Amino acid sequence: MTKLQVAIDLLTTEAALELAGKVAPYVDIIELGTPLIKAEGLSVVTAMKAAFPDKLVFADMKTADTGALEAEMAFKAGADLVTVMGTVDDATIKGAIEAAKKYDRMVVVDTIGVKDRVQRAKEVTAFGVAFVELHAGLDEQALPGYSVQTLIGEGREAKVPFSVAGGVNIDTIKDVVAAGATVAVAGGAIYGANDPAAAAKALKDAINTVTL
């Protein structure tokens, strides 16, 4: 069953905890977005794990260097999963994976900026990442002609465990699930909704209706 991950791109711990409180019954993974971690530091990870110990907490570190060090910092703070950029040297990704083994946690590779996402997804999966995030960031989503369907098609092609992030919403989440995604990520579709709990529930219900 595809997991639902809420990406919290808010800027304070207080707002993040409040949103998580509303949507936790419907999500499997709570992601602390990169801007949130930069604004609040890793204390937001600790606060979220303390408040929701039964949820997987995803620290979107977007690490580009010192993979082992940054992953260890996030794991010590309480993260279950951390991200490392797919564009960086293999040694950075492998360093984060070594830290994950030490703490019995997981590494996700983020493919923002990767030219050939399918090829890179296969390469990093062989290193031992939990899954590959096929991701168009908020800036790429704003470009004319952007479609999340490109990422969904790449997931089908890559045949490795993957998530899709990049404007997933109620109109597209079933396609993400049907493609075989391990995780569907939804940020704006949840935190930008008038009723985030209802939006998260609708996304979870949509996941549950897809029969593979």
Ligand SMILES: O=C([C@H](O)CO)[C@H](O)[C@H](O)COP(=O)(O)O
């Ligand atoms: O990771 C993200 C982005 O780089 C800013 O941190 C988003 O959380 C990710 O794109 C998912 O959010 P939506 O695209 O709003 O669903």
